[in-house]
Each structure stands twice: as structure tokens, then as C-alpha cells.
Amino acid sequence: MPIFFSLLLFLCACKRSHDQKIRGEYLFRNHNEYFFQLASPQKRDAPTYPWELNQIAGVPHITKDFFRCRGSRQNPVKIQQKEGSAARTLRDCTGGHGLPLKGGREFIYPALIDLLNYLQEKTGKKVIITTGYRCPEHNTYCDPSPKNWNSKHQIGAEVDFYVESFETQPEQILAFLQQYYKEKPPFANDPTFTRFTRYEKSGLNVATPPWMNKEILVKLYLPEEGRDQDNQHTYPYLGIQLRWDRNSLQPITFDSRQAQNYLRH
Numbered sequence: 001m002p003i004f005f006s007l008l009l010f011l012c013a014c015k016r017s018h019d020q021k022i023r024g025e026y027l028f029r030n031h032n033e034y035f036f037q038l039a040s041p042q043k044r045d046a047p048t049y050p051w052e053l054n055q056i057a058g059v060p061h062i063t064k065d066f067f068r069c070r071g072s073r074q075n076p077v078k079i080q081q082k083e084g085s086a087a088r089t090l091r092d093c094t095g096g097h098g099l100p101l102k103g104g105r106e107f108i109y110p111a112l113i114d115l116l117n118y119l120q121e122k123t124g125k126k127v128i129i130t131t132g133y134r135c136p137e138h139n140t141y142c143d144p145s146p147k148n149w150n151s152k153h154q155i156g157a158e159v160d161f162y163v164e165s166f167e168t169q170p171e172q173i174l175a176f177l178q179q180y181y182k183e184k185p186p187f188a189n190d191p192t193f194t195r196f197t198r199y200e201k202s203g204l205n206v207a208t209p210p211w212m213n214k215e216i217l218v219k220l221y222l223p224e225e226g227r228d229q230d231n232q233h234t235y236p237y238l239g240i241q242l243r244w245d246r247n248s249l250q251p252i253t254f255d256s257r258q259a260q261n262y263l264r265h
């Protein structure tokens with residue numbers, strides 16, 4: 001053991017004397033001496049992403065992808081207590097699934113997309129879609145009340161949204177929606193589209209009577225109304241329901257088979 005410590009001390013002493021012999025020296029070069037000649041950096045703009053090419057009034061063009069179901073398995077299980085019957089467990093959908101299918105392709109009614117892009121064009125601001133498409137599972141999870149069973153969110157014919165910078169002025173957004181029908185052919189000369197009436201009916205989930213023409217019904221949700229899972233913000237918001245299909249020229253009603261027809265994962 002003493003031999004081992006002696007050896008260790010000897011080696012440490014050698015190392016120290018070796019370190020003391022090391023001397024640093026500066027290297028000098030002229031400012032224009034390089035091993036490799038480097039090109040002077042040039043300022044250039046960042047490349048444009050594909051989704052930045054498709055803009056209206058400086059904001060991204062709304063497509064059907066903006067309507068995808070907001071459901072998620074991360075959302076907690078809810079217990080629904082019903083008077084006179086057993087409690088019911090509500091689970092959200094897995095999310096990430098497809099949109100409703102029509103002719104084998106994902107489908108959202110184009111009229112909704114066109115209306116929202118028109119709003120972006122007129123305001124120069126982003127439309128924030130809080131609820132686009134809802135699969136039946138997510139629809140029940142958000143609002144299990146019987147009034148919501150036939151929600152057209154389930155067939156891609158309804159949207160809830162607000163507009164950035166117009167969060168507290170939904171009446172201005174409503175005026176733009178009415179203006180849309182006065183500007184766009186073939187609706188411009190047809191009073192069934194240009195004239196909006198009020199939908200006066202009791203038992204609605206909003207205090208303000210909705211506005212409607214032949215194609216749409218617009219609901220205004222005040223800050224204390226319609227606060228389901230998808231609309232957990234403090235702004236008033238608008239909901240547009242499609243009543244009539246401009247392609248088939250037929251009324252749009254809720255159809256449970258259509259609601260079930262979407263790609264699951």
C-alpha cells in the first residue's frame with residue numbers, strides 16, 4: 001500500500017512539472033488571410049411556405065381542413081346526471097379522424113367556406129372557427145341535450161366562429177354576411193336571399209332571435225350562451241347553419257346516416 005501511494009505522488013509530481021513546461025504562443029495573421037475564401041453574406045427573404053401562397057387579404061384562405069373535429073381523447077370523461085335515470089358516462093372521440101364523406105371524398109358544404117372567406121376578404125382579419133365539423137361522438141360529448149342531437153355540425157353544414165379584431169362587434173360581421181348576398185350573383189337580385197327575416201321561436205338556446213334567409217340561419221351567442229366544450233372563450237360568437245344547398249337546390253336537413261359516414265381511424 002505505501003508503495004502504491006508513493007507511486008501516485010511521483011506521477012502527480014511528474015504531471016505538474018510537465019504542465020509548467022508548456023508555453024502558449026500567439027498565432028498572428030493579417031485580416032485578409034484565410035484558409036478558405038468565404039463569400040460575403042447576402043440578405044435574402046425567407047422562402048414562402050406553400051400555405052402562404054394561398055392568401056386572401058393577407059390571411060390564409062379557409063379550406064375544409066379548418067373544419068376538422070376538435071374532439072380528443074385527452075378530454076376528461078364527463079358524467080351526465082339525468083333526473084329519474086342512471087348517470088351516463090360521456091367520452092370524447094379520439095380526434096384526428098376524417099370529415100364527412102360525400103361521393104367517397106371528405107366534404108364540407110362549400111357555401112360555408114365561401115361565406116367565411118368572404119368575411120376575411122372584407123375585414124382583412126382571420127376568421128377563427130371554434131366548431132366546424134363534429135363527429136356524433138364529439139357532438140354528444142359537447143352537448144348531450146336532446147336539442148343538440150340533430151346538430152348540423154355533424155354533417156358539415158354548420159359553423160361557429162368569431163373574427164379577430166371584431167370579437168365584440170358580431171353585428172358588423174352579420175352585416176357583412178347580409179352584404180354577401182347583395183353582391184354575389186345569382187343571389188343579388190333574389191329577395192329570398194337578400195332579405196333576412198328573424199326566426200321568432202321560443203325554446204331556442206339563444207336569447208336573440210336568429211336571422212335567416214333562404215340559405216342560412218345565423219345565431220348570435222352572447223358571452224353567457226352556447227359555452228360548450230368547443231366554445232370556451234369569452235367573446236360573443238356567431239353560428240351559421242345551412243338551410244338550403246345551392247348545388248342540389250334542396251333543403252339541408254340533418255341525416256343521421258350522413259353524420260355516421262366519415263373516416264374513422
Ligand SMILES: [Zn+2]
Pocket residue numbers: 069070071093094095097134135137138
Ligand atoms: Zn370527432
